[in-house]
Amino acid sequence: xxxxxDAIAFIVDxxxxxxxxxxxxRLQQHVFITALSVVIAAAIAVPxxxxxxxxxxxxxxVIAITGAARALPTFGxxxxxxxxxxxxxxxxxxxxxxxxxxxxxxxxxxxxxxAGVEAVDRLTVDAARAxxxxxxxILSRVELPLxxxxxxxxxxxxTLQVVATATIAAxxxxxxxxxxxxxxxxxxxxxxxxxxxxxxxxxALLLDGLFAVVQKLVVPRGVSRDATRTKRxxxxxxxxxxxxxxxxxxxxxxxx
Amino acid sequence: MTWLWNNSGLVLGLLADHARLxxxxxxxxxTASLPIGWIxxxxxxxxxxxxxxxxxxxxxxxxxxxxxxxxxxGTKILDETNVVVALSIYAVAMMLRGTVDAFxxxxxxxxxxxTAQGFSSTSRFWTVQFPLAGPVLLANLRVxxxxxxxxxxxAALVGSGGLGRLFTEGYSRxxxxxxxxxxxxxxxxxxxxxxxxxxxGRVLMPWSRRMSAPTRIPxxxxxxxxxxxx
Numbered sequence: 001x002x003x004x005x006d007a008i009a010f011i012v013d014x015x016x017x018x019x020x021x022x023x024x025x026r027l028q029q030h031v032f033i034t035a036l037s038v039v040i041a042a043a044i045a046v047p048x049x050x051x052x053x054x055x056x057x058x059x060x061x062v063i064a065i066t067g068a069a070r071a072l073p074t075f076g077x078x079x080x081x082x083x084x085x086x087x088x089x090x091x092x093x094x095x096x097x098x099x100x101x102x103x104x105x106x107x108x109x110x111x112x113x114x115a116g117v118e119a120v121d122r123l124t125v126d127a128a129r130a131x132x133x134x135x136x137x138i139l140s141r142v143e144l145p146l147x148x149x150x151x152x153x154x155x156x157x158x159t160l161q162v163v164a165t166a167t168i169a170a171x172x173x174x175x176x177x178x179x180x181x182x183x184x185x186x187x188x189x190x191x192x193x194x195x196x197x198x199x200x201x202x203x204a205l206l207l208d209g210l211f212a213v214v215q216k217l218v219v220p221r222g223v224s225r226d227a228t229r230t231k232r233x234x235x236x237x238x239x240x241x242x243x244x245x246x247x248x249x250x251x252x253x254x255x256x
Numbered sequence: 257m258t259w260l261w262n263n264s265g266l267v268l269g270l271l272a273d274h275a276r277l278x279x280x281x282x283x284x285x286x287t288a289s290l291p292i293g294w295i296x297x298x299x300x301x302x303x304x305x306x307x308x309x310x311x312x313x314x315x316x317x318x319x320x321x322x323x324x325x326x327x328x329x330g331t332k333i334l335d336e337t338n339v340v341v342a343l344s345i346y347a348v349a350m351m352l353r354g355t356v357d358a359f360x361x362x363x364x365x366x367x368x369x370x371t372a373q374g375f376s377s378t379s380r381f382w383t384v385q386f387p388l389a390g391p392v393l394l395a396n397l398r399v400x401x402x403x404x405x406x407x408x409x410x411a412a413l414v415g416s417g418g419l420g421r422l423f424t425e426g427y428s429r430x431x432x433x434x435x436x437x438x439x440x441x442x443x444x445x446x447x448x449x450x451x452x453x454x455x456x457g458r459v460l461m462p463w464s465r466r467m468s469a470p471t472r473i474p475x476x477x478x479x480x481x482x483x484x485x486x
Contacts, residue, residue, distance in 0.1 A: 072443065077439065185333075198320070204316060
């Protein structure tokens, strides 16, 4: 218990925050690495996922990619890329770490975008088409707004995964809150390790809470949980289940 | 390949450690999620509370949990128990919503007819509700199994055994083949566990093969969830 109290005392002490090696700087680095990786990954994965969801092409590829990503040990992939970077003379730069974090963030983002569009009732899409909307209009004005909760859900799990993995990345002399953790472990200064652990956990919980709120806010007006729930039970298809998606994006629910 | 051949003893030892250290949390997670999920499926409030608690625990990054647990449990920081407890918590968290859904997916009509036929509530659970929830439970267990195997490699940073040690060692020696061997064997172990679960499912639930065939396609939210290095 002592480690934890000491660590909390250290964190609460305002004098430990400023400075180039202070808590604030480490926190800022962590947030920067996370944001950069997630933004790059989103720029690649979200448009791709929306198109896949709209056309229905390559959906089995998405499922295969997300399944395979789950089995890959991220720590190993991170080590591999950093070592390859070292051998190509990149030094201990941020590059290889960012590449791995981007690769890591792509599957949940891709799946969120794809699943969000896929979950839109086909009757709604047909109705939009019958009203004379072009395919682009259908995607941007009908499918995208309805897909937003699931899309944000994908963003949420991608961000949390990147926050967690950015911690591990500190093993390779990178910045961020993981630095405390790794240094503490290697010098057997457990209070220091616990400081890193508490701050990383707090950051993860804060981001998770923020995304939970955003997820609720982006539900289009007129789409209430009850309305979608009755629709689901009447269609009965496993592909049209948007109702629970609002809070179900975090935990695996697989069928079959 | 030469490296693997010369160090096959080391790799097999770590593989065995990895199998043991991931199998225990998978089993604990599955077993613990059954009563918790059953309780949660009985009441709306408990459902909300339990899902929130485990969701919060699941949000905490793995390395952070490995480091904080010794302070809470009174264990040594390099104790394997920390890793097993942390991975079990994640396993329950990943499993729980699926378990609630699985029990909820059994039609109330079926349960009522079982009661009408004179089943006690215990035997109704074990002989009717549990087997009918089986396929959904299995699907969730497979996700938990794969995620746990890959997540365990992070434990090498807190000195725990398992294939993750090939990553820390390979990195400190700057030796890429060792890392590739670690990645490949971790994935192979995940596939092996998955195959065991699929076979066990076929043996224990021979009816599900016919029933689940048309619903092979995962639901949208199933693909959203990542797993990976939390």
